[in-house]
Structures are given as structure tokens and as C-alpha cells.
Amino acid sequence: MKRIVFFGDSLTAGYGLHKPEEQSFPALIQRELDAAGLDYRAVNAGVSGDTSASGLSRLSYWLSGPVDVFVLALGANDLIRGLAPSGTQRNLQAIIDQVKARFPLVKFLLLGMQLPLWVPGQRAAEFRQLYRDLAAENEMPLLPFLLDGVAGIKHLNMHDGVHPLAEGYQIIARRVWPVLQPLL
Template sequence: MKNILFFGDSLTAGYGLADAGNESYPALIGQKISAEGLSYRIINAGVSGDTSGGGLNRLDYWISQPVDVFVLELGINDLTRRTAPSTIYNNLEAIVKKVIAKHPKVKLALMGMQLPAFIPGTLVAEFRAIYQKLADTYHMALVPFFLDGVAGMRHLNIRDGIHPNAEGYGIIANNVWPVLRTLL
């Protein structure tokens, strides 16, 4: 059996869900994999509040086991801490390089994030460019906006308006699945 490691923050962990073990997007992807009769074990390494730097610090534990597919979803929490986009990129790149060094045949997927266009200055463009550049440089499958169709939709998020509810994760899983399916 092959391993798919979902490595991210609260959006990967399934923060706020009644049953994250069955309702988070890694769990829903696991259900799709099972329905197709594919032999993959889902590993959810999501940690609420994690940043790209925090992810880099905890990565070694998770890649000490075999990893066939690595799905990376980090970076949005860095902005709440006012981390520069260049630092976010450098941390995410270091994560990818470590994964490749440990597992040279790994297949990689990146869950991109976006900021609302109404934010002033160059931050929006700089942040958005992180994910495309990383995907292009390391030949990663890319979901350009992980929260596409869910962000800003009150009925698809829990009370905080930031984290998806079970229905929202269903939409996310349906958006992510075609990208991950190409790697399997």
C-alpha cells in the first residue's frame, strides 16, 4: 500500500468539523480513492495554526516513513503573522526540497492560496506568485486556489467564516480530486 501525506494547517486538519476523521478534505479524498479501488493510505498531518516555518520544523517526523504522494497546503497563516512572501516561499521550497531529498520518486501536489484583490499594495500579487512559481520549479500538480467556491460563502463555512464546514470540504475535495487523481 502506498502513502499519501497531506501536510498542512487547520484547513488540512479539518478544524471545526464534528468528525474531521471523516469530513476533512484528506478523509474525503480517501473515500474517493477507496471508491476507485486504489490502494493508498491517507495520512493527515494537518496542524491548526501552522505556518510554513512551523511546517518545516516538524517535517522530518512525517517524512521518516515512506511517502509516495506529498500534498502541501501551508502559507496562509504566515500572513496573519506578517511574514514576507519571500520568506513564505523560501520555507515552502525548503519543505519541498527535503521531501524530494528523502523520497526522490515522490509525486507532489500544492494547494495554492489567494488573497482578496481589494487588499492594497503588491502583497496580493506577491503572495499569489508563491504557489505558481513553486509548482513550476518543482513540477508539482497545482490547485491554484484551495478554497475556490468556498471562501466567503457563509453557508459553506463554520461560524468563524474562515474554516469550511462539512459541505464546504465536500466542494474542496471535488476540486482537489481531479488534480490528485492524475498523480495516482
């Protein structure tokens, strides 16, 4: 069985869900894999609160087993904590480089995070651009905004306004699946 590692933060882990093992978007992708008869196992490697730097520091554990597809979904906490986009980009590139070094034939999918277009300033523009740059430099598919269609929609998110409810994760999974499927 091939392995897809979903490497991210609370948005990947399914923070706040009653049953993240069934309701998170990696779990919903597993249902799609099963329905399509594909011999893949979706592994949820999301850790709440992870920044790109903390993800980089825990990466080796997830590279100890086989990885056929690596779905990278970090950066939201960097954004929330006001970290420099250049540092986020460096850390994400280091993650990509380490995965490639360990598994040269691995396929990647990059799931981006964005500040809303109404947020002004250089930092916002740099953060919006870093995922596009990483995808282009590494020739990998990109879903530009993981929370597109969910962010800012009150009934799809928890009271914190950041983390999706189960219904929001269904929308996310429906958006991730068509970008992931061609890699399988």
C-alpha cells in the same frame, strides 16, 4: 499500500469539524481512493495554526515513514500573520527539497492560498504569485486556491469566516480529487 501525506494547517486538519477523521478533505479523498479501488492511504498531517516555518520544523516526523505522494497545503497562517511572502516561499521550497531528498520518486501536489483579488498592494500580489512560482520551478501540479468556491460563502464556513464546514470540505475535496488523481 502507498501513502499520500496531506501536509498542511487547520484547513487540512479539519479544524472545528465534529468528525474531522470523516469530514476533512483528506478523509473525503480517502473515500475517493477507496471507491476507485486504489491502494493508497490518505494521511492527514494537518496541524492547526501551522505556518510554513512551523511546518518545516515538524517535517522530519512525517518523512520517517514512506511517502509516495506529498500534498503541500501551507501558507494560510503566514498570510493571516502578515509574514513576508518571500519567507513563505523559502520555507515551502525547503519543505519540497527535504521531501525530494528523502524520497526522490515522490510526486507532489501544491495547494495554493490567495488573497482576494480586491486586496491591493505588493504583498498581496507576491503572495498570489508565490505558489505559481513554486509549482513552475518544481514542475508540480498546482491547485491555485484551496478555498475557491468556499471562501467568503457564509453557509459553507464556520462563524469565524475562515474555516469550512463539512459541506465546504466536500467542495474542496471535489476540486482536489481531479488534480490529485493523475498522480496516482
